[in-house]
Amino acid sequence: MRFNFELSEPNGETRGSLTPKSDVQWVPLQNHPVFSSETVCDGGKARTPRNLLAWDRASRLYFWDPNKQCLHRISIRLGDPDPASVLAACPSKVLQANVLPDFEVNEISINRNGSALFLTGSGGLCVMYLYGRSCEDNTILCRTVSIGSEIYACGSDAIRALRVAWHPYSDTHLGILSSDSVFRLFDLSTNLVQPEQEYYLQPVALGRSRNAASIYPVDFSFGGDHLWDRFSVFVLFTDGSIYILCPIVPFGSVYKWESMLEIYSDAQAFGLKSTNSIAVINSRLAISWLEATFPDLVAGQAAEGEDVPTLKAHPYALFDASLSLQGPLYKVCCGEEDAKLAIRGKECEGRAVSLLYNLVSKDSLLVTAWSGGQLQIDALADEIQPVWALGSPTRLRVDPHDHILGLAMICDSISDESRVVKLDESLDHTVWLGHPPPLLRLAIVDLALPRKRESGSLISMLVDPIMPERIFSVHDGGWIL
Numbered sequence: 001m002r003f004n005f006e007l008s009e010p011n012g013e014t015r016g017s018l019t020p021k022s023d024v025q026w027v028p029l030q031n032h033p034v035f036s037s038e039t040v041c042d043g044g045k046a047r048t049p050r051n052l053l054a055w056d057r058a059s060r061l062y063f064w065d066p067n068k069q070c071l072h073r074i075s076i077r078l079g080d081p082d083p084a085s086v087l088a089a090c091p092s093k094v095l096q097a098n099v100l101p102d103f104e105v106n107e108i109s110i111n112r113n114g115s116a117l118f119l120t121g122s123g124g125l126c127v128m129y130l131y132g133r134s135c136e137d138n139t140i141l142c143r144t145v146s147i148g149s150e151i152y153a154c155g156s157d158a159i160r161a162l163r164v165a166w167h168p169y170s171d172t173h174l175g176i177l178s179s180d181s182v183f184r185l186f187d188l189s190t191n192l193v194q195p196e197q198e199y200y201l202q203p204v205a206l207g208r209s210r211n212a213a214s215i216y217p218v219d220f221s222f223g224g225d226h227l228w229d230r231f232s233v234f235v236l237f238t239d240g241s242i243y244i245l246c247p248i249v250p251f252g253s254v255y256k257w258e259s260m261l262e263i264y265s266d267a268q269a270f271g272l273k274s275t276n277s278i279a280v281i282n283s284r285l286a287i288s289w290l291e292a293t294f295p296d297l298v299a300g301q302a303a304e305g306e307d308v309p310t311l312k313a314h315p316y317a318l319f320d321a322s323l324s325l326q327g328p329l330y331k332v333c334c335g336e337e338d339a340k341l342a343i344r345g346k347e348c349e350g351r352a353v354s355l356l357y358n359l360v361s362k363d364s365l366l367v368t369a370w371s372g373g374q375l376q377i378d379a380l381a382d383e384i385q386p387v388w389a390l391g392s393p394t395r396l397r398v399d400p401h402d403h404i405l406g407l408a409m410i411c412d413s414i415s416d417e418s419r420v421v422k423l424d425e426s427l428d429h430t431v432w433l434g435h436p437p438p439l440l441r442l443a444i445v446d447l448a449l450p451r452k453r454e455s456g457s458l459i460s461m462l463v464d465p466i467m468p469e470r471i472f473s474v475h476d477g478g479w480i481l
Helices: 227-231 257-271 277-293 295-302 336-344
Strands: 025-028 053-055 060-065 070-078 086-090 093-097 107-110 116-121 124-134 139-146 161-166 173-178 182-187 197-202 217-222 233-237 242-245 254-256 310-312 321-323 331-333 352-360 363-370 374-380 388-390 395-398 404-412 420-422 439-446 459-463 471-475 478-480
Touching: 053 107, 060 107, 093 124, 107 161, 116 161, 124 161, 161 217, 173 217, 217 352, 227 257, 233 352, 254 257, 257 277, 257 295, 257 310, 277 295, 295 310, 352 459, 363 459
Parallel strands: 093 139, 197 404, 321 404, 331 420, 331 439
Antiparallel strands: 025 086, 053 060, 060 070, 070 086, 070 093, 107 116, 116 124, 124 139, 161 173, 173 182, 182 197, 217 233, 233 242, 254 310, 321 388, 352 363, 363 374, 374 439, 395 404, 459 471, 471 478
């Protein structure tokens, strides 16, 4: 079985290419010339783990060449007669940025529809649009733009982008967690300079004793296609604590009507009918948010027999409330020894360096990578529900017609410090009380990395798009499956 979906032009050439199909050779992917040691090697200078490959989930791989400062587009297909092998077209198509990045690229990632790809490193962030005009040297010149240039400026005192990710429900929205402890959401279709949404993270109340210089956010992950997870952002701090922001939705993003109806009905059935006044208040806020963000939800529900396959998110924010920073998520432990380890925080070595959300069936998993070389795998033991802090107004940016263009919130944590709950303790399972879901420890995996550096290893992770149960980890020494 083969998959090769490139579009052909009448002259026999592939769209965006000056190479006739007759000149294309198919070689095993691992033997492709762009992956030669001369191309990939950087002399051992890189300290940060790099991921310079991206797949469009169809028939193309993209590889950033750090030496030639260009992007290779490689068509791939399954081997014949061996379908377990992958063949790659040679030569590759070369895409050149019209403005070369002035920083060392450590990571690239492509959006859902394959139209744009971001390049990021310690010194900057830019987006390269994967279409353009052909040049005389058989390359394709692509428009490349900087994102948030007024915020993430270069310099020793600059705000650094710690983590960048495409939003899973939008082709134009980028989420960025930066060194100033702010999570920002940019809409590339409307504004490349100003963020559409800003969330200032305040993990502890003022006056509490905590070393802000040593404990700060380092990574985030968007949630998956499950209940309120799809509107959640998980934020990891260096001490391993995990917080949740919910709900966050990009303006104009699209969701399945059945999924929205499920959480809408759940809030009405279990929240409004609760005997607890706090649960009623929280569920009412959630219902108001859903009805204002997805006004077609109520209209579609009222229209009998009318097919409403998707719903588009409208710009909306509660004027007198801001999102709560839910957490830190506490742990459910099985015994006394596990509880002691959780309290002392000695389960893993070093500091937390990266976070990955993974949805396997209907189980929401959080994987935390530590600089000591361990992966900590937890499952959410309960469902996520949105939580707002009343009396904390949202700041809005509007146009002359009072349409919302952007918003900003200060998100405080309202939970106590991390606590441990034993499985044999009686838990209050009443929903919509604003309690963050607990974490159930599944495993701790030691990657057995060499420990030559005092600062430990820097590890990033990604989910196999074909087999979600499988996780890849990238560290400064290579890849681990």
